[in-house]
Amino acid sequence: MKVKVLGTGLTKFGEHWDKSLKDLAFAAAKEAIEDSGLDTDKIDAVFVANMLHGKLTGQDHLGALVASNLGIVGGAFRVEAACASGGIAIHLAIQSLMSGTYKNVLVVGAEKMTDAGASEISSALMGAGSEDERKAGLTFPALYALMAKAHMQKYGTTRSHLASVSVKNHYHASLNEKAQFPYEVTLEKVLESPIISSPFTLFDVCPVTDGAGAVVLSSDSTQPGVFITGSAVATDTVDLSQRSSLIEIAATRQAAKEALKQAGVKISDIKVAEVHDCFTIAEILAMEDLGFCQKGEGGKFIQKGSTKLGGSCPVNTSGGLKACGHPVAATGVKQIIEITRQLQGRVGKRQVANADVGLTHNVGGTGGTVVVHVLQT
Amino acid sequence: MKVKVLGTGLTKFGEHWDKSLKDLAFAAAKEAIEDSGLDTDKIDAVFVANMLHGKLTGQDHLGALVASNLGIVGGAFRVEAACASGGIAIHLAIQSLMSGTYKNVLVVGAEKMTDAGASEISSALMGAGSEDERKAGLTFPALYALMAKAHMQKYGTTRSHLASVSVKNHYHASLNEKAQFPYEVTLEKVLESPIISSPFTLFDVCPVTDGAGAVVLSSDSTQPGVFITGSAVATDTVDLSQRSSLIEIAATRQAAKEALKQAGVKISDIKVAEVHDCFTIAEILAMEDLGFCQKGEGGKFIQKGSTKLGGSCPVNTSGGLKACGHPVAATGVKQIIEITRQLQGRVGKRQVANADVGLTHNVGGTGGTVVVHVLQT
Numbered sequence: 001m002k003v004k005v006l007g008t009g010l011t012k013f014g015e016h017w018d019k020s021l022k023d024l025a026f027a028a029a030k031e032a033i034e035d036s037g038l039d040t041d042k043i044d045a046v047f048v049a050n051m052l053h054g055k056l057t058g059q060d061h062l063g064a065l066v067a068s069n070l071g072i073v074g075g076a077f078r079v080e081a082a083c084a085s086g087g088i089a090i091h092l093a094i095q096s097l098m099s100g101t102y103k104n105v106l107v108v109g110a111e112k113m114t115d116a117g118a119s120e121i122s123s124a125l126m127g128a129g130s131e132d133e134r135k136a137g138l139t140f141p142a143l144y145a146l147m148a149k150a151h152m153q154k155y156g157t158t159r160s161h162l163a164s165v166s167v168k169n170h171y172h173a174s175l176n177e178k179a180q181f182p183y184e185v186t187l188e189k190v191l192e193s194p195i196i197s198s199p200f201t202l203f204d205v206c207p208v209t210d211g212a213g214a215v216v217l218s219s220d221s222t223q224p225g226v227f228i229t230g231s232a233v234a235t236d237t238v239d240l241s242q243r244s245s246l247i248e249i250a251a252t253r254q255a256a257k258e259a260l261k262q263a264g265v266k267i268s269d270i271k272v273a274e275v276h277d278c279f280t281i282a283e284i285l286a287m288e289d290l291g292f293c294q295k296g297e298g299g300k301f302i303q304k305g306s307t308k309l310g311g312s313c314p315v316n317t318s319g320g321l322k323a324c325g326h327p328v329a330a331t332g333v334k335q336i337i338e339i340t341r342q343l344q345g346r347v348g349k350r351q352v353a354n355a356d357v358g359l360t361h362n363v364g365g366t367g368g369t370v371v372v373h374v375l376q377t
Numbered sequence: 378m379k380v381k382v383l384g385t386g387l388t389k390f391g392e393h394w395d396k397s398l399k400d401l402a403f404a405a406a407k408e409a410i411e412d413s414g415l416d417t418d419k420i421d422a423v424f425v426a427n428m429l430h431g432k433l434t435g436q437d438h439l440g441a442l443v444a445s446n447l448g449i450v451g452g453a454f455r456v457e458a459a460c461a462s463g464g465i466a467i468h469l470a471i472q473s474l475m476s477g478t479y480k481n482v483l484v485v486g487a488e489k490m491t492d493a494g495a496s497e498i499s500s501a502l503m504g505a506g507s508e509d510e511r512k513a514g515l516t517f518p519a520l521y522a523l524m525a526k527a528h529m530q531k532y533g534t535t536r537s538h539l540a541s542v543s544v545k546n547h548y549h550a551s552l553n554e555k556a557q558f559p560y561e562v563t564l565e566k567v568l569e570s571p572i573i574s575s576p577f578t579l580f581d582v583c584p585v586t587d588g589a590g591a592v593v594l595s596s597d598s599t600q601p602g603v604f605i606t607g608s609a610v611a612t613d614t615v616d617l618s619q620r621s622s623l624i625e626i627a628a629t630r631q632a633a634k635e636a637l638k639q640a641g642v643k644i645s646d647i648k649v650a651e652v653h654d655c656f657t658i659a660e661i662l663a664m665e666d667l668g669f670c671q672k673g674e675g676g677k678f679i680q681k682g683s684t685k686l687g688g689s690c691p692v693n694t695s696g697g698l699k700a701c702g703h704p705v706a707a708t709g710v711k712q713i714i715e716i717t718r719q720l721q722g723r724v725g726k727r728q729v730a731n732a733d734v735g736l737t738h739n740v741g742g743t744g745g746t747v748v749v750h751v752l753q754t
Contacts, residue, residue: 045610051437054431054432054457054504055431055432055435055437057508058432058500058501058503058504058511059504059508060428060432060457060459060504060505061457061458061459061504061505061506061615061741061742061745061746063457063458063465063612063746064458064459064612064613064614064615064741064742064745064746065507065615065745067612068612068613068614068615068619068745072612073611073612073613073628073631074610074611074612075465075468075610075611075612076458076610076612076746077456077458077465077469077610078456078457078458079454079455079456079457080431080437080438080440080455080456080457081438081440081441081453081454081455082437082438082441088440088452088454091452092454092469092472092473094476095469095472095473095475095476095478096469096472096476097476098472098475098476098477098478099471099472099473099474099475099476100475101472101475101608123435124435126435127431127435127436127437127438128437128438129438130442131434131436134435231478233422233451233452233453233454234450234451234452235440235441235444235445235449235450235451235452235453236441236445236450237441237445238438238441238442238445242445251450254450364438364441365438365441368438368441368442368445369438369440369441369453
């Protein structure tokens with residue numbers, strides 16, 4: 001695979017009351033194109049990742065909308081796989097470059113969530129789950145809470161283990177000016193915040209966020225940039241109740257195995273990673289299923305500091321979904337941006353020393369879709 | 378380009394009160410896989426084209442939903458570009474095969490529209506247009522009526538020219554058991570049916586339809602099947618008022634030029650075509666912009682019978698969107714199915730003799746996205 005990230009652009013994540021989805025998408029896209037050093041007319045196609053805009057505002061057809069407003073007349077596509085929309089947009093963009101059809105493409109992930117009310121957004125997000133889950137009144141906090149409870153019961157994972165994910169990611173976010181919540185929290189604060197869905201408190205749960213990220217990808221490996229050397233997608237049942245196990249995400253294992261194989265690296269080669277921590281249990285599962293630690297050991301592994309800045313492999317240096325924020329379809333693109341910038345040595349106070357191999361892990365629903373990428377200098 | 382259509386599957390188009398989107402998608406997918414001769418475990422990825430299901434029912438994440446229900450655990454993607462969703466799904470699936478990442482992929486286009494009320498579906502479809510168009514109260518019949526009026530004024534195109542598209546496509550549909558309206562209509566009936574948006578009467582306008590189509594595509598050119606030799610996408614402004622001209626669809630010209638170039642054929646080599654006749658004027662514009670006739674001559678060209686079965690290049694032998702029906706995201710896939718089956722000599726009474734090169738033309742909105750494919754034996 002000879003695909004490079006030539007440029008990256010990212011808006012502040014948070015509440016953008018004065019901006020539309022278009023505004024956010026264009027801001028990120030323009031920054032990415034400028035950062036790539038390419039003229040806009042060298043961009044052959046645009047991939048737009050978005051989950052919710054059609055539902056919340058009526059507007060579909062975002063590929064052509066974003067492309068034409070940027071003055072791009074080539075291919076334009078919107079892709080969606082719930083919260084993994086950003087990851088599959090990167091994956092499909094890579095295919096289009098490897099095929100030789102396109103030479104330089106723009107991938108934009110964007111979401112405008114705060115204009116909707118709490119119940120409207122909660123209901124819209126359940127589109128990532130199954131019809132039976134919606135009928136049963138389940139929400140995503142509840143679905144992941146079921147997974148957390150099963151993990152606690154089987155492996156002795158504690159609420160403190162869960163909370164340590166949040167504490168770490170808030171610490172990382174405190175070093176990231178683009179983060180929605182750029183401040184630290186204590187373990188006590190996480191444990192004592194209001195219960196959302198037992199065992200989760202408010203600080204175990206990612207927020208509702210507006211934001212956009214964009215990258216310019218190219219098949220021209222002579223340009224300066226970071227290589228994407230592995231890109232794999234795996235799927236599973238959308239409905240959690242149809243899975244054989246609540247304590248692992250099988251699609252993570254499958255996608256990771258394939259992406260690492262493509263890149264020709266082992267999980268122990270990874271120096272920095274962005275993983276899908278929509279809920280604190282999700283980061284524990286990711287550590288285990290990606291192979292950073294043994295199954296059942298995720299909580300202890302995180303609590304001992306291995307994945308904090310300064311540890312052996314810092315995870316979610318952006319602050320993750322929990323503290324950087326989670327504009328759903330933008331997340332997979334933001335993960336690629338964070339790792340690219342880490343590998344370029346551009347992230348200031350949260351820089352990981354000697355970062356030369358990085359990984360991203362993006363999940364749709366409770367694991368119906370998983371996308372894993374490997375990036376290298 | 379060495380991509381082949383190995384198998385095709387298509388449900389009846391029409392009103393399926395007793396079936397869900399899932400039922401329709403699975404029926405088409407199973408038929409396509411069976412027709413391909415491949416075992417399901419040889420399918421590496423699934424591309425699902427759908428525009429409206431999230432809006433109308435809440436259910437997103439259709440890639441994983443369809444894939445997992447078929448027992449496929451590889452890549453799964455939903456793609457959307459309004460009424461060109463099916464065409465871009467085929468285009469992106471081709472990229473994934475040409476890249477070498479996947480060897481056999483399934484593309485499913487599916488839509489369940491009749492469960493929604495008339496105003497709900499009309500409003501949902503306006504997601505293909507711009508925010509300003511929605512605010513102005515425009516609907517798609519009205520947008521295309523503006524294009525028709527401009528064409529009539531500039532080139533003397535008449536209501537009879539428009540109606541002749543409908544008469545031809547209903548004749549073709551009368552030979553297609555899968556068509557929503559498998560019966561003939563007279564020119565008088567079209568002209569005298571109720572006005573929908575002047576100059577369009579009821580029979581100038583495509584219907585609301587349930588249906589699904591699926592194809593298995595492969596990079597293995599040793600398998601029996603039909604080659605896709607050209608695949609191109611072009612985009613333009615989503616908002617009609619931002620275009621320089623109402624009497625052409627520039628993206629059609631651009632996509633056709635590129636697809637024909639890829640295939641190494643001229644428009645005069647095309648023996649059979651499926652084009653996007655959402656409104657009768659759209660087929661007239663398609664004939665001109667694809668290069669079948671001169672600009673302004675489309676009405677006369679169609680009226681004289683060149684594109685009717687028996688003519689020099691039959692167009693919309695399926696019955697087109699007008700008479701076969703238009704389950705929006707399924708349409709681009711159905712076009713590939715009809716041309717594949719024509720090239721295989723499998724369409725019975727509507728078979729075009731010596732069909733060896735065919736073309737499909739799929740439009741999103743009023744031309745914000747256009748996809749053109751060339752198929753060859």
